[in-house]
Every structure is written in structure tokens, then in C-alpha cells.
Amino acid sequence: MAESWVNSAEAVGADLLLDLRPGLSGPGGRRAALIGALREAVRGGRLAPGTRLPPYRSLAADLGVARNTVADAYAELVAEGWLTARQGSGTRVAERAKPLGDRTRVPRKAPARTRGPRHDLRQGTPDASSFPRAAWLASYRRALRTAPNEAFGPGDPAGRTELREALTEYLARTRGVRTEPGRIVICSGFAHALRLLFPAVLRGPLAVESYGLPFHRSLLSAAGVRTVPLPVDEDGARVDGLGAERAVLLTPAHQFPTGGPLHPGRRAAVVDWARSRAGVVLEDDYDGEFRYDRRPVGALQGLDPERVVHIGSVSKSLSPALRLGWMVLPERHVDGVLAAKGEREAWAGVLDQLALADFVVSGSYDRHVRRMRQRYRARRDRLVAALAAHAPRVEVTGVAAGLHAVLRLPPGSERSVLKAAEWQGLALDGLAGFRHPEAAGPAPDGLVVGYATPAEHAYGAALEALCAALPESA
Incomplete structure (x- = not known):
């Protein structure tokens, strides 16, 4: 036959990629060529032990050979020990520890994994073991069952209408966001939102809080955006320090990582600043759902939907593995963001979007957030109690909301405490790692737990490892 590579597929068998070109498998016609090709596939590891081969009829039809040719080839390979045949189970590759006929082959080994810390109190991730598997599966099944046919085509870069409608209601009810589905664009998270906004829609310089995620600063720097730090105190960012910038990035619900909401006077002031300069405020709604000892703080976007870009995600409330987030945009920026995103959705899976829409509309999201709020509050209380008992001189701040606390340390002790934590097998973040390199003023020592x-x-x-690493511990 003239063809060289042949695929054979059937529900009860495996796809085979066989080279039957004359001369590659020695003399003897197609039967010998087929035997040689199957041997080589097993020897090389392409056909793993236990793989079920296609029935004689389907493989013969695909290869354009007689059925008896395939049957004879299978029979010879069974006799040689390459394959096994059993009534009702079909023909399979024989079970062996390694491929046949290759005595010099180096056994494949999984790459060695670097052993991580025994304990992990780093910020930024929820308890992965608490993911609501049963409720999410139920939403996923409902979404899959009721999804319209067009949902399985190319994705809309704005995101599924079902999710944008669900978020419109949810964000209005829980965060005080004022919007409509047409002004929401689905993204894969906060970092993706920054990539879409800069530099296609917004340009620097960008004012930022003097403490924040270094990853975000690096991402902005790679996009050619210069970041200008604003001082941070117990009332949030000092927005009176805004200068010639046309945009500012804030975490007004719970300043990251130092803690505390943006003071009401400063919330009004930054919106006035944006109006006076035709600027924009980027609102990272970090930890917006998790509040414990204070009344809810609504979204800054509610003060002026045309001057604030509200950005949220499910990375803390559900899981960062879902890669789902959203931007609530001023009307003038919607087209620019969609143009930057492209004609088709390439980031957020459509079925995940539909599942999240059902998860929100069914009330499962609210129930999960309430359950996790109680659990995280109990963990915060255990942390505070442990520190009070074992390290009473350590001040704990930023615990009214969120998923982390800041521990204030004696001057000059941050590095030594981090080293002691490492000896305890504990992964921790130091406060200095979140400080903007151009930030002015004193740099207090601390831990972000x-x-x-x-x-x-x-x-x-x-918690025991943490207390053992602190200077006041026994």
C-alpha cells in the first residue's frame, strides 16, 4: 500500500499510529510489516502494557488489508509474548515491567520533587481541602445539561451572558456595585485584568499603595508602566499624595497586606481626584467577602461607576485553580478591553463560567462564603489566642477581615524570625517582601501570616511552629 502512517480508532480499542511503509519492517509483505510495526510500538513504549488493540475487522479496514492478515499478526505476537488474548477482553499488550526487546533502555522515572515545608502559613490561597466539591459538581452538571448548543462554539470574549447576569445581581447585593451585564468582562483573575488594561486601555504612570504584591508590580513594569508608591497608614492609602498620575490602584475593602479598609473620607477624595483629572481608580476587591469584626464595606465603584474599574475573582473565595474573575468597567473602556482580549475567549473556560453562574444563582456561592467566613474567623481566633499565650509582645493587626494577619516584630528581627521559621519547617512571608522599592519612610519589621x-x-x-519561631516564645 502507498500510505505510510495509519490511524485506527474504535470505541472498544485504541488509536494506533503504525508505519507500514515497505522496507521498514523487512521482507514478508503486509503481514510481516504489521507484525514489525506492532513490535516497534510495544518496544518503544508507545503501546503501554494493558492497552487494548482494535478488533481484527476494524484494523483491517483501516489498513486496507485482509482480516486474516491482522488475525495472523495478532496470533504470532501472542505466541511470542508481546500480546495477550482472552475471551471477552479482546487483544491487549502484555503486562510487563518495561518494554520488550530493549535491554539497554533506561527505565523512565518521574522527576524528583523538591520537598516542601512541613507547615505553610503563607498568604494568598484558601484552604484547598474546603473546596465545595459536591455543590460545584451539582452546578457543573446542571450547567452542562442546560447549556445551549452555541455554548460549545467559540467563546465570547466578554464572557457568557449567564455569568455576567448572575454577577450583576450578586455584586449589587453583596458589594454595592452598580452595573449591567454589558459592562462586565470575564477574565481569568486580577493579573489577567491588569494585562488587558495596560497598555492597551490605560497608560502609566500608575499610583499604587506602598505595600502590595510584588508580582503585580513586576507585571506592570514588564508592560512599561511605572508605579508610584503612596504611603499607607491605619486608614489605608494616603490618597492626598496623588500627583500627576491618571490612574491609581487600591485595595479599599482591606488594604493588602497591612489590613484595614480605606477611610470614608479618602474614598470620597480619590473619586473626586479621578473626576477632576478624567482619571480612573482600579479597585482590587481583595478579601471583599471575608469580614469578621466590622460592618460590611461596600465597593468603591458604587460611588462613581464611570471612574472606577472594579476587579474581583473567585481565587480566595473558591479556588485559584478555577481561573475565573471579572472586571466591572466604565462604559468608555468596555470596547478597548474587548479589543485587547481578542475575538474569541482564550482564557476562561465556557463550562466553568456556566457552572459558576449556576453556583451563584442557586445560592451555593453564598452558602459557601458564609461557611468559610465562619471557619476562617475561627482560625483567626486560634491564631490570636496562640500568640497571646506564647508571644504576648507581638502586636497582631489587620484581623478584622481577610485571610491573613500582620504580626509586628521588634526592629531588626524580621530576617532572624524568618530564618527560625525555616528551621521549624514553616513557610512564611515577611512584610518587607511586599514593600514598594521606592517607598519612603520607615520600614517596619513584620510577618504576613x-x-x-x-x-x-x-x-x-x-501555629505551634509559628510560636516556636517568634522571639517571645518559650
Whole structure:
């Protein structure tokens, strides 16, 4: 036959890629060529032990050979021990520890994994073991069952209408956001939102809080955006320090990582600044759902939907693995963001969007957030109690909301405490790692302790390791 490579597929068998070109498998016609090709596939590891081969009829039809040719080839390979045949189970590759006929082959080994810390109190991730698997699966099944046919075509870069409608209601009810579905664009998270906004829609310089995620600063720097730090105190960012910038990035619900909401007077002031300069405020709604000891703080966007870009995600409330977030945009920026995103959705899976829409509309999202709010509050209380007992001189701040606390340390002690934590097998973040390199003023020593990360059974041991690493501990 003239063809060289042939695929054979059937529901009861495996796809085969066989080279039957004359001369590659020696003399003897198609039967010998087929035997040689199958041997080579097993020897080379392309056909793994236990793989079920196609029935004689389907493979013969695909290859354009007689059925008896395939049957004879299978029979010879069974006799040689390459394959096994059993009534009702078909023909399979024989089970062996390694491929046949290759004595010099180096056994494949999984790459060695670097052993991580025994305890993890780093910020930024929720308790992965608390993901609501049953409720999410139920939403996913409903979404899959009721999805219209067009949902399985190319995705709309704005995101599924079902999710944008669900978010419109949810964000209005829980965060005080004023919007409509046409002004929401689905993205894969906050970092993706920044990539879409800069430099296609907005340009620097960008004012930022003097403490924040270095990853975000690096991302902006790579996009050619210069960031200008604003001082931060117990009332949030000092927005009176805004100068010639046309945009500012804030975490007004709960300043990251120092904690505390943006003062009401400063919220009004930054909106006035944006109006006077035709500027824009980027609102990272970090930890907006998780509040414990204070009344809810609504979204800054509610003060002026045309001057604030509200950005949120499910990375803390559900899981960062879902890669789902949203931007609530001023009307004038919608087209620019969609143009930057492209003609088709390339980031957020359509089925995940539909599942999240059902998860929100069914009330499962609210129930999950309330349950996790109680759990994280209990963990925060355990942290505070442990520190009060073992390190009473350590001040704990930023605990009214969120998934982390800031521990204020004696001057000059941050590095030594981090080193002691490392000896305890504990992963921790130091406060200095979040400070903007151009920030002015004193740099206090401290730790950023994420109390959401460990699974429930591991949290107590992590707290013990933390207390052992602190200077006031016994």
C-alpha cells in the first residue's frame, strides 16, 4: 500500500499510529510489516502494557488489508509474548515491567520533587481541602445539561451572558456595585485584568499603595508602566499624595497586606481626584467577602461607576485553580478591553463560567462564603489566642477581615524570625517582601501570616511552629 502512517480508532480499542511503509519492517509483505510495526510500538513504549488493540475487522479496514492478515499478526505476537488474548477482553499488550526487546533502555522515572515545608502559613490561597466539591459538581452538571448548543462554539470574549447576569445581581447585593451585564468582562483573575488594561486601555504612570504584591508590580513594569508608591497608614492609602498620575490602584475593602479598609473620607477624595483629572481608580476587591469584626464595606465603584474599574475573582473565595474573575468597567473602556482580549475567549473556560453562574444563582456561592467566613474567623481566633499565650509582645493587626494577619516584630528581627521559621519547617512571608522599592519612610519589621492555607488537621501544628519561631516564645 502507498500510505505510510495509519490511524485506527474504535470505541472498544485504541488509536494506533503504525508505519507500514515497505522496507521498514523487512521482507514478508503486509503481514510481516504489521507484525514489525506492532513490535516497534510495544518496544518503544508507545503501546503501554494493558492497552487494548482494535478488533481484527476494524484494523483491517483501516489498513486496507485482509482480516486474516491482522488475525495472523495478532496470533504470532501472542505466541511470542508481546500480546495477550482472552475471551471477552479482546487483544491487549502484555503486562510487563518495561518494554520488550530493549535491554539497554533506561527505565523512565518521574522527576524528583523538591520537598516542601512541613507547615505553610503563607498568604494568598484558601484552604484547598474546603473546596465545595459536591455543590460545584451539582452546578457543573446542571450547567452542562442546560447549556445551549452555541455554548460549545467559540467563546465570547466578554464572557457568557449567564455569568455576567448572575454577577450583576450578586455584586449589587453583596458589594454595592452598580452595573449591567454589558459592562462586565470575564477574565481569568486580577493579573489577567491588569494585562488587558495596560497598555492597551490605560497608560502609566500608575499610583499604587506602598505595600502590595510584588508580582503585580513586576507585571506592570514588564508592560512599561511605572508605579508610584503612596504611603499607607491605619486608614489605608494616603490618597492626598496623588500627583500627576491618571490612574491609581487600591485595595479599599482591606488594604493588602497591612489590613484595614480605606477611610470614608479618602474614598470620597480619590473619586473626586479621578473626576477632576478624567482619571480612573482600579479597585482590587481583595478579601471583599471575608469580614469578621466590622460592618460590611461596600465597593468603591458604587460611588462613581464611570471612574472606577472594579476587579474581583473567585481565587480566595473558591479556588485559584478555577481561573475565573471579572472586571466591572466604565462604559468608555468596555470596547478597548474587548479589543485587547481578542475575538474569541482564550482564557476562561465556557463550562466553568456556566457552572459558576449556576453556583451563584442557586445560592451555593453564598452558602459557601458564609461557611468559610465562619471557619476562617475561627482560625483567626486560634491564631490570636496562640500568640497571646506564647508571644504576648507581638502586636497582631489587620484581623478584622481577610485571610491573613500582620504580626509586628521588634526592629531588626524580621530576617532572624524568618530564618527560625525555616528551621521549624514553616513557610512564611515577611512584610518587607511586599514593600514598594521606592517607598519612603520607615520600614517596619513584620510577618504576613496566612491562616487560610493549611488544611484543618494541619493548622494546629503550623501555629505551634509559628510560636516556636517568634522571639517571645518559650
